[in-house]
Amino acid sequence: MNKHTQLGMNRTGIQMSPLDTAKLKNIAAEVPPDVGGNSDVLAAFRGKFVADAEPIGSVPVPGNLKGLVGTAMEKLTGHHIEVLVDKLGERLAFERTGVRLYEAILAKTSALEDISEPLVQALRRFRNEELVHFELVKSVLLQLGADPTAQTPCADAAGVASSGILKAITDPRTTLAQSLDALLAAELIDNAGWELLIKLAGHVDHTEWIEQFQLALKQEAHHLATVRLYVENEILRDSAALR
Amino acid sequence: MSSISTVLESKGVKLENQRFTWKEMAGKPISKLDDDAFTRIRIILLNGIEMDALRLEHLIARFNGELRLPLAQIRRVEQHQATMINWLISADHSPLETTIAYEQVAIEVTAAVAQTEPDPYQAQTYRFGLLEDFDHLYRYSAMLDRLEGKDANNILQSYTDIIPGRLTTEHHRAPADDLRNSYKAGEAALITKIHAALITAAEYQTHDYYMNIGPTFADPVARQLYAEIASVEEQHVTQYGSLMDPGESYLEKWLIHEAMEVYTYYSCAEQETNSRIKAIWERFLDYELGHLDTVKGLFEHYERRDSAEVLGGALPELLEFKSQRDFVRKVLIDEVNLRSRGAEYVDRSQESNASLEYRRHICSEGVAAEAVSAGYRWHEGTELNGKTTETNVNTKGEPVYE
Secondary structure (H helix, E strand, O other): OOOOOOOOOOOOOHHHOHHHHHHHHHHHHHOOOOOOOOHHHHHHHHHHHHHHOOOOOOOOOOOOOOOOOHHHHHHHOOOOHHHHHHHHHHHHHHHHHHHHHHHHHHHHHHOOOOOOHHHHHHHHHHHHHHHHHHHHHHHHHHHOOOOOOOOOHHHHHHHHHOHHHHHHHHOOOOOHHHHHHHHHHHHHHHHHHHHHHHHHHHHOOOHHHHHHHHHHHHHHHHHHHHHHHHHHHHHHHHHHHHO | OOOHHHHOOOOOOOHHHOOOOHHHHOOOOOOOOOOOHHHHHHHHHHHHHHHHHHHHHHHHHHHOOOOHHHHHHHHHHHHHHHHHHHOOOOOOOOHHHHHHHHHHHHHHHHHHHHHHOOOHHHHHHHHHHHHHHHHHHHHHHHHHHHHHOOOOHHHHOOOOOOOOOOOHHHHOOOHHHOOOOOOOOOOOOHHHHHHHHHHHHHHHHHHHHHHHHHHHOOOHHHHHHHHHHHHHHHHHHHHHHOOOOOOOOHHHHHHHHHHHHHHHHHHHHHHOOOHHHHHHHHHHHHHHHHHHHHHHHHHHHHHOOOOHHHHOOOOOOOOOOOOOHHHHHHHHHHHOOEEEEOOEEEEHHHOOHHHHHHHHHHOOOOOHHHHHOOOOOOOOOOOOOOHHHHOOEOOOOOEOOO
16 A cells, blocks of 8 residues: 555646647537526525425334433423434444444554554554443433434434545545545544534433533544544655655 | 457357456456546446346346356356456546446447448437437536536546537437337348447446436435436437347347457457556456357357358457547537437427427426536536636635625
8 A cells, every 4th residue: 555645647637638628628618508597507406305305214212211210301301302312323323433434444554564553552542432432322322211223314314424434444545644534524523423412411401421421522532633633644744755 | 469350260268267256356446536538438338248248148048048057157257257347446436427437438439339330320320329428428517516516527538528419308209219220130240230239238337327326316406317317328228229130049149249248358458558457358358259259159059050140241440449529529510400200310390299298298397407507518627616706705805795
């Protein structure tokens, strides 16, 4: 695996084929569109579908409310528990995928010779912490009587949103810097996700959850800062090597 | 290498020696950024041909018990050739970017075929279909720009124009207007048979690809656009498939298909610029010669006819992989207003009532191909490139909202 940015025969830009490009530009300027309007027509067409769309799915009805502790039950009364379950389901799914993201990037580092050992150690620790966070969310969902194996709508949407991150990291051709950059996006989302969960736990005034979520956020903030630092290190090292 | 006619006489690699490992089949892909667009064109075309080989060979097996074993043996190799070829497409191609490449294949290959096809009616049919795929490229380019914010020319590498062709809305015809006259097996040149098998295979693959990826899009306009164009590709399969003589036996069609595969691999191997990919084409050319040799033997055994009756005659030059811009522009000017009525080509004013009525209803709730391309004009770096001049900005370069 080549770790560094390279100069080469990238053929995607117009400068690579000036003669052909001149012909293309000329004909595109000469031949008018055969359908009038602009991109607003597309937006309007899209809008009709949006207005008519069904939701992607529902939050499953909690099957077992016995596990819910008395005070929590009281506090949750009057709140839309499905919002909490949906966002917990999202966090659970994200943390579980997060474990796999770290495993994928560790597979990449294992193929590199001059890899920083502290980086590998950090990635391993973060992978394990993501797993602990997954277990934490699972336990909260169980306390709510919710099914932690269900895929909630927010979990589904977040999975779609982050599917490109997984793709960028698992492609064997992407460099460590490119992979870490994708991981950085995941950690930024993850940090915002925990901040939101803390607010939701505050809504139901559940002190224990707030404390547990704050600890998770603290660890995620460390992941974020560390990954950001390593992204910068990789890019700057690459830049220095080019000089 | 010697001429294609001589190559057809070679026996190639014996079937039992045509072997693969999983690792080589799922090997290194090409670079979307650095490889030449024609390398990707050859990959897509050859995958389409291999997929069609599987299709034809399965159909033959449904009707012929005695041929099932040799069919299964050859299909196993074709399957693994298709895998090794299709897995050359790298994962950083979005499905829409791959679609742009598929349409480039349809345009550049059909245009090359249309110019060397000796039968005037068949050549006319290729030119007719060409203008429709040319229009699909324009609609999909607008979709790529307006959905993903990407420039289709990053894929096309300036080899192919991005302007309207025959408006996609007008491709929707009644089935009777998609049928074409077929060549006569006893009279047609071998290259005519090869062309029909080749272009039908390519269009079939495009149809299947759109049918598979269309529903994976979240954007409702893209979903409908793929539904519309997949339907046209199905019409194209009908059109090109009907160019072939229905009186040919199954074995005869198989023989022609194998000859077509040899011809295409040979053409690709001769023109490939990526040495690693060239080696694959050369290897598979030898494999296809082995298939052809096997099928020649089966044809002669079961039909008691000399395979030279089918494969004889001169072949023209190789399938040419290069920008066909000038030819396509001329066809566009001369023939954009052609329509089909039954198997004949007529002016747009003479379309059948059946097609007009079919189109009127199916398009009555809106056409995505039109919505996506409203006012669209290709511009290098996407239509957003340079558009800030159209936005009010203050002296600090900040947008000003009215």
